[in-house]
Amino acid sequence: MIQKLIxxxxxxxxxxxxxxxxxxxxxxEPNELDHKVVELEKEIKKLKKDSHPPVFSTEERDTINTRxxxxxxxxxxxxxxxxxxx
Numbered sequence: 001m002i003q004k005l006i007x008x009x010x011x012x013x014x015x016x017x018x019x020x021x022x023x024x025x026x027x028x029e030p031n032e033l034d035h036k037v038v039e040l041e042k043e044i045k046k047l048k049k050d051s052h053p054p055v056f057s058t059e060e061r062d063t064i065n066t067r068x069x070x071x072x073x074x075x076x077x078x079x080x081x082x083x084x085x086x
């Protein structure tokens with residue numbers, strides 16, 4: 001009985017000396033990162049609930065991007081011609 005008390009007291013003193021109690025507290029109790037993860041998980045749930053499927057398929061998106069690029073290339077060429085005329 002007395003040995004157990006002595007051993008427990010020694011363990012407690014050692015843990016304080018090497019700051020093990022702070023480490024154990026950090027590991028066992030929720031900390032700021034745990035709270036942030038919980039908040040982010042809530043935000044992800046909300047975003048998943050509010051999201052919708054893509055409007056365009058990948059193929060349609062690529063087609064639209066190609067068309068936009070070709071029009072912008074034409075526009076740039078026209079601008080260059082206009083600058084030459086001035």
